Structure formats: C-alpha cells, structure tokens
Amino acid sequence: MLSTYLEQFISIQLSEEIEITGVLKDASPDMIILSECERYRYIPIRHIQQITFPDCQMKTVKLGYGKTSFRKSLMSAKGRNVHVLLGKNTVLNGCIMSIMTNYIVFYSPIYKTIFISMDHVKSMTFADMDAPYGQVTRDFQPSTLALSRTFEEQLQKVIGKLVVIDLGDIPQAGTLLDVADGLVDLMTANGDETFLSIKHIRLFFTR
Numbered sequence: 001m002l003s004t005y006l007e008q009f010i011s012i013q014l015s016e017e018i019e020i021t022g023v024l025k026d027a028s029p030d031m032i033i034l035s036e037c038e039r040y041r042y043i044p045i046r047h048i049q050q051i052t053f054p055d056c057q058m059k060t061v062k063l064g065y066g067k068t069s070f071r072k073s074l075m076s077a078k079g080r081n082v083h084v085l086l087g088k089n090t091v092l093n094g095c096i097m098s099i100m101t102n103y104i105v106f107y108s109p110i111y112k113t114i115f116i117s118m119d120h121v122k123s124m125t126f127a128d129m130d131a132p133y134g135q136v137t138r139d140f141q142p143s144t145l146a147l148s149r150t151f152e153e154q155l156q157k158v159i160g161k162l163v164v165i166d167l168g169d170i171p172q173a174g175t176l177l178d179v180a181d182g183l184v185d186l187m188t189a190n191g192d193e194t195f196l197s198i199k200h201i202r203l204f205f206t207r
Contacts, residue, residue, distance in 0.1 A: 002027040002051075010034070012043065013050040014122050016088045021054070031070035036125075042073045043123045073124065074099050081127040086120050086202050090167050093132040097142050103151040105142070109135045111167075111205055113143035117151050120202035143206070152198055155179045162207045165196060172196065173207075 002024070011021045012034070022034030022041060032048070034041045077096050084092045084106065094108035104116045109132055148154045156179045165172040165186070177193065178185040184196045 002032070005053075009054060011052045011054055012048055013052070014043075014047045015049060016122075018085075018088050018122065020123065026068050028068040028070075031068060031073065033068065033073075039125050039128075041123050041125045042070060044070045044118075044121060046119070047122045071099070074104065074118075077124060077126065081129055081132050083125045083127055084116065084121055085123040085125075086116070086167075087122070090202070092116070092167075092203075093127065095132070095140065098147060100147060100151075100154075101149050103154060105147060106203075107140050107142050109133050109140070111164075112141075113145070114203050114205045115151065115154050116203045117201060119199070145206075151201075152179060152182075155184060155198065155201075155204065158204075158206050163204050164207060165204045166202050 005024055006026070008024055009021065010024050011019060013019055020034065020036070020041065020043065022036035024032065025035050025040065026033040030045050032043050032045065034043065074096060078099065079095055079097070081095055086092065092106060092108055092114065094106055096104055097107050098105035102118050104118060104121070106114045106116050108114055145157060148157060155176070159176050159179060161176055163174070163176045165184070172186060172194070174186040174188045176184065177187055179198070182198050184198060184201065186194050186196060188194060
C-alpha cells in the first residue's frame with residue numbers, strides 16, 4: 001500500500017519520459033499528491049508508469065487508497081490560478097473555469113478559453129500568484145460558447161470554425177469540418193483535409 005510511504009521522497013515516471021520527484025503526501029484510487037518545493041502537485045494515476053525511491057531505484061510499490069480524488073482537486077481549483085502539465089513541453093498557466101464530464105474549461109490570458117481533455121492532464125499545481133502573469137481575474141473574458149457534457153460534443157459545437165488543436169510539438173490549425181466516429185475532420189491552411197483521433201487530442205480552442 002502506498003500509504004505506507006507517506007512523507008517519503010519518491011520519484012514518479014510519467015508518459016513522455018516525464019519524471020517528477022517530491023514528498024508523498026496522499027494517495028487515492030485516481031490520484032497522488034506530492035509536495036514539491038513547498039508546492040503541492042496533483043497527479044492522476046492513469047499517467048503514472050512507475051514509482052521508485054531515489055535511495056533504491058529497483059524498489060517499486062503498488063498504489064494504495066485514500067479519500068482524495070483528482071476530480072475533487074480540480075473542483076477545489078476552480079477559479080484559481082494553476083499550472084496544468086499536458087506534456088513534457090506543454091504547461092498551461094491560467095484559471096479553471098468549469099469542470100465537465102471529461103474535459104476542463106480553462107482560461108489563459110494568452111490563448112483565452114481552452115477546452116482540455118481530462119485524459120491528458122498529467123499534473124496540476126497551484127500557482128503562487130492569484131492570477132497568471134500578474135493579470136486581474138475580473139478582466140478575464142471567457143468564451144460565451146455554451147458548454148456540452150463531453151469533450152466530443154464540445155468539439156461538435158465548433159464545426160465550421162477555425163480551431164487550434166493541441167500545443168507543443170505538433171499543433172494543428174484549420175477549419176473544423178466534421179466530428180464523427182471518434183475522428184475530427186480538419187481542413188488545413190492549404191486546403192487539404194486531415195483526420196485526427198479525438199482520444200489523442202489534448203486540447204482545442206477557437207479563433
């Protein structure tokens with residue numbers, strides 16, 4: 001049980017060769033909490049590949065159970081300034097505005113309203129400042145687009161609009177032509193069509 005190792009220093013291996021180290025503070029069926037440089041990091045278990053101990057790299061543990069959950073942590077973060085890790089080179093800074101069935105409505109002063117699939121949130125930490133980049137949260141102007149229950153249904157709401165899909169190494173931009181059968185049909189700048197699997201889309205926002 002991972003609860004045996006509370007208050008111990010551990011190293012966590014995530015997908016995309018991401019490594020996070022810190023002191024284990026809590027564990028539940030879907031999340032663990034690390035203390036990292038006096039900041040708590042909330043990590044969904046679905047992305048954890050291995051847990052090791054710096055003084056004994058061959059030692060691994062099975063995850064135990066606690067009372068916390070990642071969804072509850074997201075709810076407590078609503079309206080607060082957070083850092084969301086989506087990939088090795090993709091960290092978003094901003095505020096969680098709404099939490100739907102399987103996606104987050106996120107506001108970034110740079111990108112404005114972003115829809116983030118929960119399946120791709122690798123960790124969340126609370127920021128030191130009340131608002132990102134020293135901005136004032138009351139000045140935020142989130143999208144007025146009505147919210148749907150699921151990530152796929154929200155994608156369907158922006159058919160015909162110019163969208164940006166994902167950030168980081170391989171962003172895609174174009175006009176969203178259709179959403180069906182687990183795929184997104186996107187027309188790129190040169191008029192070509194490309195199909196993307198929805199389950200591999202980390203986020204999207206409109207322009």
